[in-house]
Amino acid sequence: MIRIGMGYDLHRLVPDRPLILGGITIPFDKGEYGHSDGDVLLHAIADALLGAAGLGDIGAFFPPSDPQWKDADSRKLLAEIWQQVQVMGWVIENIDAVVALEKPKFLPWREAVRTSIADILGIAPDQIFVKAKTGEGCDAVGRGEAVAVWATCLLSRTD
Ligand code: MG
Numbered sequence: 821m822i823r824i825g826m827g828y829d830l831h832r833l834v835p836d837r838p839l840i841l842g843g844i845t846i847p848f849d850k851g852e853y854g855h856s857d858g859d860v861l862l863h864a865i866a867d868a869l870l871g872a873a874g875l876g877d878i879g880a881f882f883p884p885s886d887p888q889w890k891d892a893d894s895r896k897l898l899a900e901i902w903q904q905v906q907v908m909g910w911v912i913e914n915i916d917a918v919v920a921l922e923k924p925k926f927l928p929w930r931e932a933v934r935t936s937i938a939d940i941l942g943i944a945p946d947q948i949f950v951k952a953k954t955g956e957g958c959d960a961v962g963r964g965e966a967v968a969v970w971a972t973c974l975l976s977r978t979d
Contacts, residue, residue, distance in 0.1 A: 822976045825872025827864040830968040842933035843895045848924050855884040859894035864971035866901045872975045873905045895940050910975040915948045917971040922964045926952035
């Protein structure tokens with residue numbers, strides 16, 4: 821059996837916060853505002869995995885209203901979610917994602933981000949790909965006010 825999943829997330833970019841994508845901190849003068857560390861890429865991947873498995877969404881697992889997730893390391897949140905999906909017998913075939921970010925350039929960080937995500941999930945870096953797009957100067961992404969991510973995943977299991 822195979823199941824496809826999709827996740828989306830957006831965080832505002834504000835001063836005095838680190839810009840963290842896929843567990844990698846990228847030097848920049850702004851970062852994601854959020855209750856956790858704001859890692860928008862890992863949040864979208866978590867929702868894709870949960871959606872494919874029919875388990876809910878990241879907000880149900882880690883409610884923003886719960887103080888214990890304040891500034892939480894999203895690598896740990898994703899690992900916890902992947903553990904829940906794995907117990908149902910699912911394996912990851914692949915994950916694909918698009919990061920919409922006006923600045924800074926994402927390309928120099930892509931391989932580090934792929935390796936980081938692969939390490940969190942225990943998969944090979946070639947099972948995860950991340951593309952980047954700008955907002956072409958339009959909307960909140962284009963004005964540099966936000967970063968958004970779309971992620972898909974394909975899960976399989978032998979039944
Ligand atoms: Mg989020």
